[in-house]
Structures are given as C-alpha cells and as structure tokens.
Amino acid sequence: MKTLLVLLAAACLCLVPVIAQANAHPTLYLEIYQYDTDPDDPDYGCVFLGTCPEICFHAQRPMVGELHCYNAKLPYNFGIVPIHVAKLDTPPLAAGWPLPCGPGGGWVTLSCGIANSGAPVTRLGLGVCPNFLQGPGTVPMAILFTATTACHDWYDHGAYMKYMSTSSVAATFFDITTNADDGILLLKNCQAIDEMPPQLVIGGRAQWGGTKSVICALDPTSVDLTTWGKIKGLYR
Numbered sequence: 222m223k224t225l226l227v228l229l230a231a232a233c234l235c236l237v238p239v240i241a242q243a244n245a246h247p248t249l250y251l252e253i254y255q256y257d258t259d260p261d262d263p264d265y266g267c268v269f270l271g272t273c274p275e276i277c278f279h280a281q282r283p284m285v286g287e288l289h290c291y292n293a294k295l296p297y298n299f300g301i302v303p304i305h306v307a308k309l310d311t312p313p314l315a316a317g318w319p320l321p322c323g324p325g326g327g328w329v330t331l332s333c334g335i336a337n338s339g340a341p342v343t344r345l346g347l348g349v350c351p352n353f354l355q356g357p358g359t360v361p362m363a364i365l366f367t368a369t370t371a372c373h374d375w376y377d378h379g380a381y382m383k384y385m386s387t388s389s390v391a392a393t394f395f396d397i398t399t400n401a402d403d404g405i406l407l408l409k410n411c412q413a414i415d416e417m418p419p420q421l422v423i424g425g426r427a428q429w430g431g432t433k434s435v436i437c438a439l440d441p442t443s444v445d446l447t448t449w450g451k452i453k454g455l456y457r
Contacts (some may be wrong), residue, residue, distance in 0.1 A: 250305040251427035277350035279376040287437035294430025303381040330367035330409035334398040340391035345383040353379040362401035372411035375442040392431025
C-alpha cells in the first residue's frame with residue numbers, strides 16, 4: 222500500500238524547475254467540530270452526503286474570521302478533528318492529478334501523527350475524505366494519506382480523526398506530530414516534491430472542551446510575502 226501511495230505521488234512528471242514549484246512554507250493546522258451523532262453513520266451520513274462540509278472542505282471561500290480550532294464539549298459526543306493544510310503558494314488549478322499536473326503549489330500527500338493530551342477521550346479512528354486514499358500506519362500516531370484524482374488547495378481536508386468524549390467536559394488538546402512509523406513530517410506538493418521541516422510548519426493545535434486557551438489562526442490560508450532568494454535558500 223505504501224508503495225502504491227509513493228507511485229501515485231510520483232506519477233506527475235512535469236518539465237518545470239523544481240525550486241519554482243515548491244511552496245515556501247506550507248503550514249499544518251488542526252480543526253475541531255462536535256456532533257451528537259456519528260457523522261460517518263450511514264443513517265446520518267453527513268460526511269458521505271456532504272451536508273457537513275466543515276469536515277472535508279470549507280464552503281466559505283475566502284475564509285473569514287478564525288480557523289475553527291476550538292469547540293465546547295458535551296458528554297458522550299463525537300469530536301471530529303480535520304487536518305488543515307494552508308499557506309500554499311500557488312493554487313492547484315489543474316484537475317486530474319497526477320496527469321495533467323497542477324501548476325505548482327497545492328498538495329497531494331501528507332504524512333504526520335496526531336497526539337492528544339488533557340482530559341481523556343476515546344479514539345475511534347481515522348476518516349478519509351472523498352478522493353483520498355489512506356496508507357499504512359498505526360493511527361493516530363502514524364497517519365498517511367494521498368489524493369487520488371486531483372491536486373488540492375487549503376479548502377480541502379484529506380482526512381480527520383474521530384473521537385468520543387467521556388462524562389468529562391474538561392479540555393482535551395490535539396497536536397500534530399511527526400509520523401511515529403518513520404519519524405518524519407512530510408507533505409508532497411502538486412509536483413510530487415517532498416516538503417519537510419523547516420519549510421513545512423506546524424501552525425496550531427485544536428482544543429475540545431474547557432475554557433478556550435488556544436489561539437485560533439486568523440486567515441490561515443494566506444501566504445506571507447517572500448523572495449526567490451528565500452525560497453532558493455530552503456534548498457541549499
């Protein structure tokens with residue numbers, strides 16, 4: 222399975238300079254949403270039917286206000302934690318990835334982990350959004366998934382962790398970590414180029430319950446101004 226994901230990500234063979242196609246500093250965030258019913262339940266089916274777009278994509282474009290990195294908690298409810306990939310330099314305008322290729326920027330594959338701390342919650346597993354494929358790994362500390370049909374911009378989520386609360390409504394925190402299986406944090410852009418720290422940045426955690434103490438990013442889709450010199454410096 223891991224070989225298949227690598228082949229999918231490597232299939233985009235564009236005759237363009239590598240440096241020009243890399244994102245300057247893609248940034249990973251976590252979001253959190255609460256549901257009283259399992260959103261993956263076929264009888265409820267909001268993920269499958271697309272009636273809860275906040276899980277797999279952002280209907281509001283451009284995004285206004287804070288990223289949804291905090292949610293109050295009720296006992297025995299479902300907490301959904303999507304992984305948000307932002308600050309991508311070039312919108313992936315071309316559909317049909319891996320061929321034809323996008324013009325650079327964007328993303329297709331992510332390898333990471335998610336750790337939780339604070340009040341205990343029950344882990345229910347990883348959900349993969351439409352047009353993504355899950356790779357091997359001991360979830361949630363080893364998460365790998367890749368796009369199967371197109372490049373993606375900040376408004377698409379590829380996967381989400383699902384939890385259930387206990388009787389406690391105290392704060393639970395979620396943080397992005399490196400993938401425990403291979404010890405790396407990795408994003409592949411639309412040219413199948415690996416982007417790793419320091420250019421790949423962890424931008425923010427999510428909090429479920431308790432008094433809000435996290436700082437949710439404002440306009441986390443934007444890209445800071447940079448120069449070709451700074452971008453080239455990342456590859457020296």
